[in-house]
Amino acid sequence: MSNVPIKGVDVYQSSSQFIYQFLISLAVYINPRGLARIIRSQPEHSATTSINATHVSYLRFAHHQGLPMAGGGEGELKLLGVWTSPFVIRVRVVLNLKSLPYEYVEENLGSKSALLLGSNPVHQSVPVLLHGGRPVNESQVIVQYIDEVWAGVGPSVLPADPYERAVARFWAAYVDDKVGSAWTGMLFSCKTEEERAEAVSRAVAALETLEGALAECSGGKPFFGGDAIGFVDVVLGGYLGWFGAIDKIIGRRLIDPARTPLLARWEERFRAADAAKGVVPDDADKMLDFLPTLLAWIASKAK
Numbered sequence: 001m002s003n004v005p006i007k008g009v010d011v012y013q014s015s016s017q018f019i020y021q022f023l024i025s026l027a028v029y030i031n032p033r034g035l036a037r038i039i040r041s042q043p044e045h046s047a048t049t050s051i052n053a054t055h056v057s058y059l060r061f062a063h064h065q066g067l068p069m070a071g072g073g074e075g076e077l078k079l080l081g082v083w084t085s086p087f088v089i090r091v092r093v094v095l096n097l098k099s100l101p102y103e104y105v106e107e108n109l110g111s112k113s114a115l116l117l118g119s120n121p122v123h124q125s126v127p128v129l130l131h132g133g134r135p136v137n138e139s140q141v142i143v144q145y146i147d148e149v150w151a152g153v154g155p156s157v158l159p160a161d162p163y164e165r166a167v168a169r170f171w172a173a174y175v176d177d178k179v180g181s182a183w184t185g186m187l188f189s190c191k192t193e194e195e196r197a198e199a200v201s202r203a204v205a206a207l208e209t210l211e212g213a214l215a216e217c218s219g220g221k222p223f224f225g226g227d228a229i230g231f232v233d234v235v236l237g238g239y240l241g242w243f244g245a246i247d248k249i250i251g252r253r254l255i256d257p258a259r260t261p262l263l264a265r266w267e268e269r270f271r272a273a274d275a276a277k278g279v280v281p282d283d284a285d286k287m288l289d290f291l292p293t294l295l296a297w298i299a300s301k302a303k
């Protein structure tokens with residue numbers, strides 16, 4: 001399955017900026033390689049909104065023409081994934097946030113491709129991001145790699161301040177440690193309903209802790225990242241599709257508006273964001289239909 005999402009660029013702030021962008025776009029079509037050189041010469045952190053828009057125009061064009069991807073990010077992007085994977089979803093949200101064109105390849109974990117096995121020989125897991133053919137593994141590493149390589153393109157996912165960056169990394173690690181292990185317990189490793197209930201309690205306790213983290217990190221703003229989606233948002237947001245499916249299995253909400261009201265509002269905002277649409281699954285029944293396939297993969301691995 002191949003899917004190349006090209007997101008709209010909605011960053012024009014004035015009509016003069018629009019005209020400027022139009023002229024630059026024209027230049028892209030007339031002399032794309034020349035423009036690539038100009039964009040590459042921009043210092044990464046001094047990129048302005050219009051350079052961003054120009055850059056995205058160039059990226060779209062370059063992707064289709066097989067030209068270099070500007071801004072230190074030369075080379076095509078290919079993502080190996082599975083549509084339900086929280087780890088894959090977070091990477092796709094970040095690629096969308098930055099309007100980076102990429103080829104998405106759906107893997108069959110029951111019969112992994114030679115490309116996946118060769119690109120991630122250590123864990124043989126998805127996601128794998130291939131950038132100009134070079135693999136980057138581990139979803140949190142991939143997200144940070146994208147943020148660094150395309151630092152001047154679209155919003156930054158990690159905070160600029162080193163202390164805030166450390167705090168964001170702490171909570172992202174907490175999510176994969178506590179929520180991630182409870183997610184595995186609720187869906188894949190529980191053998192009885194009692195074991196599932198125990199994993200649900202662990203998930204709920206972790207979410208209550210994250211309710212406090214959201215209050216602190218956001219400072220009353222919509223996301224962990226403040227006004228915009230940040231690192232902790234994408235890491236936790238990757239699990240939302242499965243939370244919807246688990247809600248159906250257990251007959252109540254994991255992100256319960258009564259217990260964790262901030263997180264419940266956060267979930268609505270995250271799901272509604274353009275970057276999450278079409279990537280964060282919203283069809284719980286479809287997820288549950290896919291669960292036996294995942295369980296069969298896991299069982300075949302254990303043999």
Ligand SMILES: N[C@@H](CCC(=O)N[C@@H](CS)C(=O)NCC(=O)O)C(=O)O
Pocket residue numbers: 082084085086087109123124125126127137138139140301
């Ligand atoms: N820590 C990894 C976890 C990746 C992971 O567990 N991916 C699963 C899919 S959700 C996978 O590919 N499993 C295949 C396997 O382990 O053989 C990351 O963040 O990328």
